[in-house]
Amino acid sequence: MKKILGITGLLVVVCIITALASESFLSGYNLENLVRRTALFGIISIGVAFVIVTGGIDLSIGSVVCLVGCGLPWMLKTYHLPLPVALAVVAAVSVGIGLLHGLIITKLRIQPFVVTLCGLMMYRGITRGFTRDQTFGFGSDYGGLRVLSTGNIPLPFIKGFAIPAPWITLLVVAVLAAIFLNRTIWGRYLFALGRNEEAARYSGINTDRMVILAYVISSTLAGLGGVLFVLDVNSAQPVDFGNVYELYAIAAAVLGGCSLRGGEGSIIGVIVGAALMQVLRNMIMLTTTRTNIEFAIIGAVILLGVIADELVKRYAVRRRAAKALAGGQG
Amino acid sequence: MSAPLLEVRNFTKSFPGVRALRGVSLTLARGEVLAVIGENGAGKSTLMKILAGVQRQDGGELLLDGERIEIRSVHDALARGIALIHQELNLADNLDVAANIFLGREPHRAGIMDARRLRREARQFLDAVGLDIDPSVLVSTLPIGKQQLVEIAKALSVDARVLIMDEPTSSLSSREAENLFAVIRDLRKRGVSIVYISHRLGEVKELADRVTVLRDGENAGELAREEIDHARMVKLMVGRDLSQFYPHQPHKPGDVALEVRALRTPANPQHEVSFSVSAGEIVGIAGLVGAGRTELVETIFGVTPALGGSIRLGGVEMVPQSPLDAIAAGLALVPEDRKQQGIVLGMSVRENVSLASLRRDQRHGFLNRPREAQLSAQMIADLRIKTPHDGQAAQFLSGGNQQKVVLGKWLALEPRVLLLDEPTRGIDVGAKQEIYRLMEELAGRGVAIIFVSSEMEEILGMSDRALVMHEGRIAGELQRAELSEESVLHLATGTHRTATLS
Numbered sequence: 001m002k003k004i005l006g007i008t009g010l011l012v013v014v015c016i017i018t019a020l021a022s023e024s025f026l027s028g029y030n031l032e033n034l035v036r037r038t039a040l041f042g043i044i045s046i047g048v049a050f051v052i053v054t055g056g057i058d059l060s061i062g063s064v065v066c067l068v069g070c071g072l073p074w075m076l077k078t079y080h081l082p083l084p085v086a087l088a089v090v091a092a093v094s095v096g097i098g099l100l101h102g103l104i105i106t107k108l109r110i111q112p113f114v115v116t117l118c119g120l121m122m123y124r125g126i127t128r129g130f131t132r133d134q135t136f137g138f139g140s141d142y143g144g145l146r147v148l149s150t151g152n153i154p155l156p157f158i159k160g161f162a163i164p165a166p167w168i169t170l171l172v173v174a175v176l177a178a179i180f181l182n183r184t185i186w187g188r189y190l191f192a193l194g195r196n197e198e199a200a201r202y203s204g205i206n207t208d209r210m211v212i213l214a215y216v217i218s219s220t221l222a223g224l225g226g227v228l229f230v231l232d233v234n235s236a237q238p239v240d241f242g243n244v245y246e247l248y249a250i251a252a253a254v255l256g257g258c259s260l261r262g263g264e265g266s267i268i269g270v271i272v273g274a275a276l277m278q279v280l281r282n283m284i285m286l287t288t289t290r291t292n293i294e295f296a297i298i299g300a301v302i303l304l305g306v307i308a309d310e311l312v313k314r315y316a317v318r319r320r321a322a323k324a325l326a327g328g329q330g
Numbered sequence: 331m332s333a334p335l336l337e338v339r340n341f342t343k344s345f346p347g348v349r350a351l352r353g354v355s356l357t358l359a360r361g362e363v364l365a366v367i368g369e370n371g372a373g374k375s376t377l378m379k380i381l382a383g384v385q386r387q388d389g390g391e392l393l394l395d396g397e398r399i400e401i402r403s404v405h406d407a408l409a410r411g412i413a414l415i416h417q418e419l420n421l422a423d424n425l426d427v428a429a430n431i432f433l434g435r436e437p438h439r440a441g442i443m444d445a446r447r448l449r450r451e452a453r454q455f456l457d458a459v460g461l462d463i464d465p466s467v468l469v470s471t472l473p474i475g476k477q478q479l480v481e482i483a484k485a486l487s488v489d490a491r492v493l494i495m496d497e498p499t500s501s502l503s504s505r506e507a508e509n510l511f512a513v514i515r516d517l518r519k520r521g522v523s524i525v526y527i528s529h530r531l532g533e534v535k536e537l538a539d540r541v542t543v544l545r546d547g548e549n550a551g552e553l554a555r556e557e558i559d560h561a562r563m564v565k566l567m568v569g570r571d572l573s574q575f576y577p578h579q580p581h582k583p584g585d586v587a588l589e590v591r592a593l594r595t596p597a598n599p600q601h602e603v604s605f606s607v608s609a610g611e612i613v614g615i616a617g618l619v620g621a622g623r624t625e626l627v628e629t630i631f632g633v634t635p636a637l638g639g640s641i642r643l644g645g646v647e648m649v650p651q652s653p654l655d656a657i658a659a660g661l662a663l664v665p666e667d668r669k670q671q672g673i674v675l676g677m678s679v680r681e682n683v684s685l686a687s688l689r690r691d692q693r694h695g696f697l698n699r700p701r702e703a704q705l706s707a708q709m710i711a712d713l714r715i716k717t718p719h720d721g722q723a724a725q726f727l728s729g730g731n732q733q734k735v736v737l738g739k740w741l742a743l744e745p746r747v748l749l750l751d752e753p754t755r756g757i758d759v760g761a762k763q764e765i766y767r768l769m770e771e772l773a774g775r776g777v778a779i780i781f782v783s784s785e786m787e788e789i790l791g792m793s794d795r796a797l798v799m800h801e802g803r804i805a806g807e808l809q810r811a812e813l814s815e816e817s818v819l820h821l822a823t824g825t826h827r828t829a830t831l832s
Binding site for chain 1: 346631633652653654656657658663665670671672673674675676677681685686688689692695696697723726739
């Protein structure tokens with residue numbers, strides 16, 4: 001809990017600054033949109049958090065979002081597949097990609113960075129191939145399904161703001177993920193192997209299977225995110241749909257307390273991290289006319305946040321070590 | 331005696347959770363071979379690393395030629411003529427011998443290396459250590475003994491006046507060791523001072539002009555040339571007579587608990603290893619570094635699955651394919667490298683203790699938290715683990731307490747056969763004795779214990795029976811009555827080394 005205090009504080013500060021700088025920040029329309037995007041990015045960020053907890057990385061998320069986000073309307077429009085069949089295909093592809101990554105990483109011992117970097121290139125390339133770079137969307141069809149992303153849940157007594165529907169999906173995913181990580185033996189195994197894979201293996205944990213599972217969770221949630229993203233915007237261009245989303249997801253996880261060295265992370269932190277990313281983007285959009293510097297500002301904020309976190313951590317370790325020495329030894 | 335070349339005054343050094351040095355002093359004269367001995371964790375390695383500039387002391391001063399100096403880096407130490415030959419050699423084995431000797435100081439003209447001069451000058455230092463090899467062969471093609479001599483040649487090339495050797499014979503054959511001793515004597519004659527760290531008391535007796543003994547980060551005593559004998563050294567090292575230090579009682583072995591049949595390890599596939607251990611028996615596995623001891627226990631435990639043969643455990647014949655298989659059959663392994671394989675440093679004592687038994691205690695996949703808390707409380711009490719609370723991260727415990735946490739993890743599963751690989755490496759004397767007492771207690775309760783150790787005293791003190799390994803096979807088996815330093819070394823080196831040692 002202590003860990004996410006800092007990032008939550010940062011989120012509040014950035015919100016206040018943005019609200020002071022721009023009147024439109026607090027408008028119902030802007031907030032609703034912001035909260036909706038936070039939920040969507042929260043889902044893919046939770047996915048990558050599982051991989052990061054094992055000490056790995058998944059760079060293919062944005063391309064999986066692209067593959068699924070373009071592939072779903074493409075199947076529906078071009079081949080007129082029944083919706084359940086198309087969704088089943090999308091689910092199978094998402095799970096399959098994670099399985100493939102996990103197997104290559106654990107059985108062939110190839111670094112996650114390389115495997116998922118190749119995934120990043122392949123899945124977008126494949127999508128551009130079968131769509132011939134054409135934009136796909138649902139038009140005015142599938143309204144019932146699109147509610148999942150575009151719908152709103154009105155709040156009693158509050159006018160002008162309603163909770164965007166993706167929060168339902170996010171909450172379900174987040175609660176399941178938090179229970180899995182903190183309450184089951186497999187969650188404990190993930191943390192243990194993230195900190196010391198060898199010791200975990202020597203303790204009788206099937207580490208390969210757990211690592212594969214983490215990559216499957218990551219790509220599955222990326223696929224789910226891809227579906228929700230395309231339902232939201234209703235138009236997916238294979239060239240840039242989901243572009244650099246993996247970086248937003250990884251940044252959110254890192255800001256939320258996941259260490260890239262593995263073995264650390266909390267689901268709430270990741271969601272707060274995802275929110276911070278979106279507020280930062282929103283701030284740049286609202287307060288400057290030069291939105292092309294977005295990456296520069298986001299990069300700088302993340303870097304400062306991570307450095308501050310590391311310094312605080314070092315200080316804490318030094319203090320505890322001094323205490324342990326004074327108390328433990330005679 | 332004339333003024334010492336090197337004098338250490340009251341060095342102190344702490345690491346998180348450990349006081350490695352609590353005020354250690356020593357002197358070294360010109361052309362003297364000073365042996366520094368002490369058990370694992372006594373502070374020898376820390377002291378030597380400070381002298382060589384790898385680490386810095388927290389307190390105390392260092393005098394060279396009577397003048398106070400500060401050593402801030404390895405480079406500093408070398409510039410003062412102090413060189414450390416590491417236990418694990420520090421050579422770039424993808425480079426040739428000459429390149430290694432002059433690494434970082436290559437003779438060059440305007441940045442272009444002068445290869446011919448490099449070889450010529452290398453030759454002269456190789457001659458000084460009696461190495462008759464071509465300076466242009468790759469280091470990786472040399473046997474370990476020759477690599478070590480290359481490292482000494484490298485030290486001589488920077489004009490080292492003080493040569494620190496950390497366990498130099500731990501991976502040498504007896505012939506290589508003899509050769510090394512000859513080189514050391516020759517260096518002494520030429521006025522080089524040598525600090526010689528070793529566990530092998532026989533070697534120390536043969537080589538040393540003087541012995542300084544460390545215990546628990548303090549000076550335990552000093553022996554002059556004529557005082558050096560086995561019993562005196564051991565007494566200073568452990569702080570009491572050996573018979574009191576090792577709580578060993580002869581055990582009445584029960585039924586056979588583990589039978590290893592024609593096991594072939596991936597590391598030494600040409601040899602088949604067979605032996606058996608009975609319930610309540612403590613069997614030591616001795617041998618030189620690289621004899622295949624760790625590989626053997628890791629194969630039994632399924633870390634590196636066997637290429638052939640099998641093990642028989644509790645009436646079941648099996649070939650463990652993973653630690654999981656081995657654990658299910660009632661085996662447990664406290665591995666050699668505690669920090670790498672034994673403990674998860676960033677996790678709490680509780681989480682470490684429960685790691686192997688989570689599966690057994692699970693409730694449909696969910697953690698059984700009350701059971702977990704109860705287990706860790708029990709292990710902290712039973713093993714006397716010193717920790718403020720069970721949520722303390724393992725990295726803040728001392729080495730001995732970390733090792734007890736690893737032991738606790740396995741005792742929580744109540745194994746039938748306990749494999750221990752260097753169980754007391756890097757822990758202090760007090761914790762060591764507690765580990766020994768635990769081994770005794772477990773054996774008394776009928777657990778079969780197999781322990782690998784590089785410490786002669788430990789093998790002699792704790793084994794009901796010892797298996798001695800040499801180059802991947804079991805060279806012989808010694809009953810307790812037959813156990814002696816000579817008999818173990820004889821089998822471990824595969825020669826009659828004892829003749830030259832006594």
